[in-house]
Amino acid sequence: MILIVFLVFMNLNLLAKSYEKYAISRSFEEIDPCYDSITSQAKRCIPNFENVAFKKIPIVSSTCGSPPIKYCIQPNNFHQKSTIPRIHCSICDSKNEPFVPNAFHLTDLERTNQTCWVSAPVYEPYAISNLSITISFGKKYELTYISLEFCTQLKPDSLAIFKSMDHGKTWIPFQYYSSECQKVYNRPLRAKVTQSNEQEAICSDSHLISSKYNLNRIGFSTLDGRPSFHDFDKSPVLHDWVTATDIKIVFTRLLSPSLNKNLHHNLINESQYRNKNQRNKQSRELYSQINNLGYFYTAVSEVAIGGRCKCNGHASRCILNRDGKYQCDCKHNTAGIECERCLPFHYDRPWARGTTRDANECVACNCNNHSNQCRFNKELYLLSGRKSGGVCINCKHNTAGRFCHYCAQGYYRNFAYSMSDNKACQECSCHMIGSSGKVCNQNTGQCPCKVGVAGLKCDRCKKGFLQTNSAIIPCIGIFNLKFLNHLFFNFT
Ligand SMILES: [Ca+2]
Numbered sequence: 009m010i011l012i013v014f015l016v017f018m019n020l021n022l023l024a025k026s027y028e029k030y031a032i033s034r035s036f037e038e039i040d041p042c043y044d045s046i047t048s049q050a051k052r053c054i055p056n057f058e059n060v061a062f063k064k065i066p067i068v069s070s071t072c073g074s075p076p077i078k079y080c081i082q083p084n085n086f087h088q089k090s091t092i093p094r095i096h097c098s099i100c101d102s103k104n105e106p107f108v109p110n111a112f113h114l115t116d117l118e119r120t121n122q123t124c125w126v127s128a129p130v131y132e133p134y135a136i137s138n139l140s141i142t143i144s145f146g147k148k149y150e151l152t153y154i155s156l157e158f159c160t161q162l163k164p165d166s167l168a169i170f171k172s173m174d175h176g177k178t179w180i181p182f183q184y185y186s187s188e189c190q191k192v193y194n195r196p197l198r199a200k201v202t203q204s205n206e207q208e209a210i211c212s213d214s215h216l217i218s219s220k221y222n223l224n225r226i227g228f229s230t231l232d233g234r235p236s237f238h239d240f241d242k243s244p245v246l247h248d249w250v251t252a253t254d255i256k257i258v259f260t261r262l263l264s265p266s267l268n269k270n271l272h273h274n275l276i277n278e279s280q281y282r283n284k285n286q287r288n289k290q291s292r293e294l295y296s297q298i299n300n301l302g303y304f305y306t307a308v309s310e311v312a313i314g315g316r317c318k319c320n321g322h323a324s325r326c327i328l329n330r331d332g333k334y335q336c337d338c339k340h341n342t343a344g345i346e347c348e349r350c351l352p353f354h355y356d357r358p359w360a361r362g363t364t365r366d367a368n369e370c371v372a373c374n375c376n377n378h379s380n381q382c383r384f385n386k387e388l389y390l391l392s393g394r395k396s397g398g399v400c401i402n403c404k405h406n407t408a409g410r411f412c413h414y415c416a417q418g419y420y421r422n423f424a425y426s427m428s429d430n431k432a433c434q435e436c437s438c439h440m441i442g443s444s445g446k447v448c449n450q451n452t453g454q455c456p457c458k459v460g461v462a463g464l465k466c467d468r469c470k471k472g473f474l475q476t477n478s479a480i481i482p483c484i485g486i487f488n489l490k491f492l493n494h495l496f497f498n499f500t
Contacts, residue, residue: 064115068139070128076100076101077305081124122309131304143254148253150247151250153228156227156310157224166260171254183212200233241365319338322342378412379403382401403416439463444456448464472485
């Protein structure tokens, strides 16, 4: 009976302890998803998916209002099936500021009404224009999609999306849309992406094909059609491809010279739309109204950019730093704005992006507490079977070696202390006269003694030897002394 009670008590105790461990792990997990809640092992972590453009302040090439112009928009309310979209016309006047359709409307929160940015008028809509929208994120993000919601069904004929990876210093083409890819952008239409050109922008005319769901929308998926997409974790090329600090959308040409054909193309593709005829009529009416004004413009209600703060798998969130700029809240012993390097002294493994297979945590060098500096050596790392490549620098406390794991010349190992102790290595202190050198055996501390000299430090004469006043022969054998005395006796 007593034994049963004891066993039950022990079990409860173990249960309580394991729960306590679980509770501690649990709270840790809640704070930091970069570590496993049970084992506390590092695991890949990524910030939440978000609309990166949301509430960012876009820079636009122009906004209507000076001089005042009339503009008409045709909201896309396909989700209200019974409602036929109506055309709304207004005056854009910069003097009437609260009602100017400015750039803030590109990234605002639309609750009920669509809010639009309307460009300044373009009097030659068939010519190359410089209308553009630029959105800066302030740091690197990994983007999944970019979508544009227009305020009319007349989407620009040709537009280019560029990305920057260096805060706007240089720009790289991300995607082109045009009814005439070759002519406008010197790119083939819908070129196939292969593994050798995964970082190349392609040109598509898909934006001209309307359907029930994209009447007013253009959507670009950054990884769509890229062959390495299914093994994204292992593709540094695609990691680069989706990375951007800024996005610039250039409306290169508002209308195609063969507009009527395209407009027709737009309309016949709406065949599945219930009120096809009415919608066609609306579109014609809008085109007619815009055309009668004598100028064109582009009107966009939303730029949405889906992506994640780029932290290379080593942070679950981005935070404001002391300079008021966003940076990753780096874990796994990593550092940098994007956790793109290892913390100092954590160079035992090369830095690598955290993946679902391996968190690739940076590991501290092992210097036995004798150094806080080390460097990575690739050859040693490969020789170790990719386990350890750290080499300690500036070993202190009289230690030496790759891991500061043995005693420096002139010092020997004192086994009374562990190797990581400050006193692990003691000075040889070889006797100046008795020893033939200053370097002792690193393990035993035995100094190199001259003939007839003994002791760890070579500080006494061996048995059968007597001390002399000579620095060269500090100890002389008694036999030799008798022999010398004999010689001396015979000659004097
Ligand atoms: Ca808006």
